[in-house]
Amino acid sequence: MSRDSILKAIKQNQPELRPLPADVDFYFEQTEAAEKFKQVLEFIGGRFVEANNYAAVKASLENTFPQAQRWITAIDEFSELATLIQPGDPHELENVDVAIIKAHFGVAENGAVWVTEDLMGARALPFITQHLVILLNRNNIVPLMQQAYQLIAEKDYGYAAFIAGPSKTADIEQSLVIGAHGPRSLTVFLLDSDN
Amino acid sequence: MSAVKDHAALAQAFNKDEKRVDWHDETLWFVRAKRDRASHGIPDWELLRETASQIKHNVLSNMHDYLVQFEGNALANGIKIHWAADAAEHNAIVLSILKEKGIDRMVKSKSMLTEECHLNDFLQDNGVEVIDSDLGERIVQLAKEPPSHIVLPCIHKKKEEIGDIFHEHLGTAAGESDPQILTETARQHLREVFLTRRAALTGVNFAIAETGEFVVCTNEGNADMGAHLADVHIASMGFEKLIPQRKHLSVFLRLLTRSATGQPITTYSSHFKKPRPGQQMHIIIVDNGRSIQLGREDFRNSLKCIRCGACMNTCPVYRRSGGHSYHTAVAGPIGSILAPNLDMKKYADLPFASTLCGSCSNVCPVKIDIHDQLYKWRQVIVKNGYSTKTKTAMMKGMTLALSSPAIFNISGKAGRLALKFIPFAVNNGLNPWYKQRDMPTPPEGSFTDWYKKNRKGEQP
Amino acid sequence: MKVGLFVPCYINQFYPKVAIDTLELLEKLGLEVGYPLNQTCCGQPMANSGYEHLTGSTNELFTQNFAGYDYIVSPSGSCTLHIKDHLHSDKAPAEAKSIRSRIYELTEFLTDVIKVDSIKASFPYRVGVHQSCHGQRGLKLAQMTELTAPAFSKPEQLLNMVDGIELIPLTRADECCGFGGTFCVAEEAVSVKMGKDRVADHIKNNAEYITAADMSCLMHMEGILKRQNSPVKVMHIAEILNAAMV
Numbered sequence: 001m002s003r004d005s006i007l008k009a010i011k012q013n014q015p016e017l018r019p020l021p022a023d024v025d026f027y028f029e030q031t032e033a034a035e036k037f038k039q040v041l042e043f044i045g046g047r048f049v050e051a052n053n054y055a056a057v058k059a060s061l062e063n064t065f066p067q068a069q070r071w072i073t074a075i076d077e078f079s080e081l082a083t084l085i086q087p088g089d090p091h092e093l094e095n096v097d098v099a100i101i102k103a104h105f106g107v108a109e110n111g112a113v114w115v116t117e118d119l120m121g122a123r124a125l126p127f128i129t130q131h132l133v134i135l136l137n138r139n140n141i142v143p144l145m146q147q148a149y150q151l152i153a154e155k156d157y158g159y160a161a162f163i164a165g166p167s168k169t170a171d172i173e174q175s176l177v178i179g180a181h182g183p184r185s186l187t188v189f190l191l192d193s194d195n
Numbered sequence: 196m197s198a199v200k201d202h203a204a205l206a207q208a209f210n211k212d213e214k215r216v217d218w219h220d221e222t223l224w225f226v227r228a229k230r231d232r233a234s235h236g237i238p239d240w241e242l243l244r245e246t247a248s249q250i251k252h253n254v255l256s257n258m259h260d261y262l263v264q265f266e267g268n269a270l271a272n273g274i275k276i277h278w279a280a281d282a283a284e285h286n287a288i289v290l291s292i293l294k295e296k297g298i299d300r301m302v303k304s305k306s307m308l309t310e311e312c313h314l315n316d317f318l319q320d321n322g323v324e325v326i327d328s329d330l331g332e333r334i335v336q337l338a339k340e341p342p343s344h345i346v347l348p349c350i351h352k353k354k355e356e357i358g359d360i361f362h363e364h365l366g367t368a369a370g371e372s373d374p375q376i377l378t379e380t381a382r383q384h385l386r387e388v389f390l391t392r393r394a395a396l397t398g399v400n401f402a403i404a405e406t407g408e409f410v411v412c413t414n415e416g417n418a419d420m421g422a423h424l425a426d427v428h429i430a431s432m433g434f435e436k437l438i439p440q441r442k443h444l445s446v447f448l449r450l451l452t453r454s455a456t457g458q459p460i461t462t463y464s465s466h467f468k469k470p471r472p473g474q475q476m477h478i479i480i481v482d483n484g485r486s487i488q489l490g491r492e493d494f495r496n497s498l499k500c501i502r503c504g505a506c507m508n509t510c511p512v513y514r515r516s517g518g519h520s521y522h523t524a525v526a527g528p529i530g531s532i533l534a535p536n537l538d539m540k541k542y543a544d545l546p547f548a549s550t551l552c553g554s555c556s557n558v559c560p561v562k563i564d565i566h567d568q569l570y571k572w573r574q575v576i577v578k579n580g581y582s583t584k585t586k587t588a589m590m591k592g593m594t595l596a597l598s599s600p601a602i603f604n605i606s607g608k609a610g611r612l613a614l615k616f617i618p619f620a621v622n623n624g625l626n627p628w629y630k631q632r633d634m635p636t637p638p639e640g641s642f643t644d645w646y647k648k649n650r651k652g653e654q655p
Numbered sequence: 656m657k658v659g660l661f662v663p664c665y666i667n668q669f670y671p672k673v674a675i676d677t678l679e680l681l682e683k684l685g686l687e688v689g690y691p692l693n694q695t696c697c698g699q700p701m702a703n704s705g706y707e708h709l710t711g712s713t714n715e716l717f718t719q720n721f722a723g724y725d726y727i728v729s730p731s732g733s734c735t736l737h738i739k740d741h742l743h744s745d746k747a748p749a750e751a752k753s754i755r756s757r758i759y760e761l762t763e764f765l766t767d768v769i770k771v772d773s774i775k776a777s778f779p780y781r782v783g784v785h786q787s788c789h790g791q792r793g794l795k796l797a798q799m800t801e802l803t804a805p806a807f808s809k810p811e812q813l814l815n816m817v818d819g820i821e822l823i824p825l826t827r828a829d830e831c832c833g834f835g836g837t838f839c840v841a842e843e844a845v846s847v848k849m850g851k852d853r854v855a856d857h858i859k860n861n862a863e864y865i866t867a868a869d870m871s872c873l874m875h876m877e878g879i880l881k882r883q884n885s886p887v888k889v890m891h892i893a894e895i896l897n898a899a900m901v
Contacts, residue, residue, distance in 0.1 A: 001278060002278045002279060002280035002284060002482070003278040005280060006278050006280055006434070006480075006482045006486060007259055007262060007263065009482070009486035009487075009490075010258050010259045010262065010434070010482075010486050010489060011259040012490070013486055013487070013489040013490030014255060014256055014257070014258045014259060014489055015255060015256045015492070015495065016256060017253075017256045017257055018249075018252045018253050018255075018256040019253060020249070020250060020253045020439060021245075021246050021249040021250060021253075023442075024242060024246055026239055026242070026243065027238050027239050040459055043459075044458065044459065044462075090423055090424055091390060091424060094386075094390055107460075109449075109459060110449075110459035110460040111459065111460075112459075112460050112464070117471075122423075123419070123422075123423040123471055124419075124420075124423035124424055126419075127416045127419045127420050127423065127463075128420065128423075128424075144445070144449070145444070145445040145446075145448055145449050145460075146445045148445065149441060149442040149444060149445040150442070152441070153440075153441055153442045156468075157466070157468060158468055158469035158470075158471065159465070159466065159467055159468060159469070159471065160465075160466045160468075161419070161463055161464060161465040161466060162448070162460060162463070162464040163462065163463060164459070164460045164461070164462050164463075164464075165462050166462070167414070167415055167416040167462055167463075168414050168415070168462060169330045169331075169378060169414060169415050170347075170414075170456070171329070171330040171331035171334065171347065171348070171349060172330070172334075172349075172354050172357055172374040172377055172378065173222065173353065173354045173374065174222055174225060174226065174347075174350075175354070175374040175375075177374050177375050177378040179378070179379075179382065180330060180378060180381075180382060180414065180415035180416065180417070181328070181382060181385060181386070181389070181415045181416045181417045181420050182415065182416025182419070182420065182462070182463070183416075
């Protein structure tokens with residue numbers, strides 16, 4: 001084990017202690033958070049839909065994905081449209097067409113939403129599904145990552161992610177292609193209520 | 196500089212096809228332009244950079260304690276921690292983890308550290324198949340080449356060449372070069388890989404001392420596809436990836452992707468804190484020369500690097516010489532200040548592969564003084580004897596001429612020694628200046644000659 | 656105010672007219688300008704090649720030559736930056752340190768110290784401004800496109816005072832020309848390619864002249880232009896600022 005020799009070398013070679021900088025309140029435009037979030041999400045290839053309630057979301061989804069065979073959700077209220085996810089082998093999710101989950105909040109500056117493991121049902125679900133649908137409450141959009149991490153600084157989770165748009169790549173000559181390994185589409189429904 | 200091909204020779208070969216150089220330059224300039232648009236959209240971007248730089252400085256200065264803190268928290272989270280002094284130990288640890296589980300096939304997402312350690316070759320020599328899952332990395336892996344860029348691994352390849360590789364290995368139609376179709380093919384091919392591999396290795400973008408978690412950023416979702424479907428997740432990190440607290444991600448995640456590609460954030464910023472039930476999670480903390488660099492006062496700030504690649508995209512030399520000309524895992528300006536620490540002789544050429552224009556330092560999101568470090572590495576390399584005798588003799592001759600006003604001021608075109616010692620003015624056909632450039636015509640007299648004639652002399 | 660004129664070695668030897676124009680320009684502004692005859696070079700050619708340890712004697716010489724002046728002015732951003740960053744002296748350490756803060760590149764001296772607000776010169780041509788890196792990023796003679804900060808340009812501020820001049824925009828406003836000191840021969844292929852691309856940007860945007868505050872960049876680009884038999888010419892900014900009225 002090289003642990004002790006590495007740590008010893010580091011201790012010997014690190015410079016004199018420099019303090020952390022004070023927290024900074026970074027600037028953000030005082031615009032409507034939802035509008036900014038929408039603009040950025042669409043810029044990064046996501047779909048943005050405003051809906052009054054879950055019933056409206058369901059109707060919209062059935063229209064959007066008429067061909068979808070396998071629907072999975074981690075939200076009880078969607079159990080008529082989609083199968084409620086059960087604990088088990090993530091490989092069984094390989095043929096999921098549409099997954100519907102909730103996000104804790106969204107970030108206006110980058111169009112990302114914060115999703116923890118408990119909201120996913122399974123860590124693999126938001127990645128392995130062909131299409132990802134995320135529900136976000138209108139009141140839960142923060143302007144910058146600074147406010148985002150204020151919300152999650154003390155939270156515990158096993159796994160969590162910021163998700164910003166559908167899976168993508170530009171590795172071939174910088175040509176943008178949506179749908180690399182993860183979802184081919186991401187739809188965020190912005191809701192006024194949680195039902 | 197050395198007997199093996201150096202940057203200048205490799206770059207000269209790259210420049211034989213000028214149209215291709217133009218294409219390479221424009222493609223990367225396009226990325227630089229996207230970076231500019233993204234960063235200029237953040238009014239206090241410069242304050243953000245300064246904050247990030249200061250946080251990293253605190254990390255460097257408290258590295259020992261942060262590492263111990265990180266280790267303790269990660270262990271408490273159920274993650275196994277390994278320490279590797281060098282590349283060989285890192286590779287041996289990966290192999291032993293796989294062997295213990297009886298695994299001989301692994302999927303890997305992007306990790307420049309494993310490139311630095313030449314992990315793939317090592318594992319393959321030991322009977323373990325590795326498949327890179329980042330699209331760009333998979334392409335260069337199939338082409339049997341190293342990545343040429345840390346963020347855009349196959350930026351040196353044209354889509355037609357990628358089409359040929361896919362035709363040969365993945366069965367696409369001959370001549371098919373549509374990025375959409377090629378990407379879809381890779382998606383199907385790699386999905387099969389994700390579903391069948393029991394071990395996944397990922398890199399680490401940030402490790403958080405306070406919580407013992409680590410963050411991996413991808414656009415494709417390949418790190419997550421690999422990790423969430425595998426029984427064993429191995430994450431390899433250089434120890435400099437540490438940051439103190441979770442809230443500091445709010446600074447680094449704002450900077451990373453805007454600097455790298457101009458996106459506001461990567462599609463996925465995945466926070467791994469605990470293994471999922473039944474899964475094994477390992478972190479390998481690697482030194483491999485980093486503790487030595489930490490002790491080099493002039494160069495330790497290079498360890499602040501968050502691997503965004505912005506210095507490469509902006510570097511006018513990198514854009515016109517290609518990543519492979521740097522003959523090291525991390526190319527470009529940042530690679531040129533990291534590599535000499537690992538092997539000063541082998542990489543003695545790299546700090547000279549720059550005009551010291553300074554654009555790299557200006558785009559760096561953690562404000563590494565890259566071009567100043569290039570200058571300083573030049574001094575260290577010469578002092579350690581890794582320059583050539585010819586160059587040393589030339590420099591000594593030049594010094595002699597420039598140290599003596601009497602010699603310097605010998606007048607008349609034929610006699611003016613300075614004309615012979617200014618490096619780009621050596622008047623013979625062997626001087627590379629003449630290959631593609633004309634020389635200025637030396638005038639009859641110098642300015643000093645004119646001054647003596649036209650002004651009434653000056654106190655010496 | 657006594658101003659010491661520092662003329663870089665290659666300007667002294669190859670481009671005496673640039674130095675003459677610099678001198679005349681300063682004299683026209685009513686300044687008392689001295690030119691120490693024993694000056695040679697700032698030592699940058701050695702230092703940038705990794706031989707800074709050989710620059711002891713050029714440093715001492717420089718310190719001696721310019722000890723008596725209130726300001727030292729040079730028509731080169733690159734050489735000025737080198738002195739600012741690296742001049743030191745064992746014999747007169749305090750003087751060397753002080754010189755580092757008293758040396759100015761010509762255009763910043765005119766805008767920041769003399770605060771010139773008009774220039775009697777005429778140059779009725781389309782001119783592309785090459786931002787030499789050491790002047791721009793080192794001395795901050797102009798804002799850098801990498802930074803999120805307000806725009807300014809000291810060379811352009813002065814050029815805009817010249818009668819009849821038309822400054823053309825460039826596609827890449829501040830990319831390096833590839834000269835880079837010994838880089839221009841050690842990395843010949845990349846150096847030339849960078850120079851060709853820079854020149855092409857000016858030509859594409861219809862420049863008749865390319866100007867800069869550093870003659871070394873211009874010499875490199877001139878070498879390429881001449882080889883291409885291009886009608887586009889290079890001219891140091893001092894030559895334009897000292898151009899006669901028509």
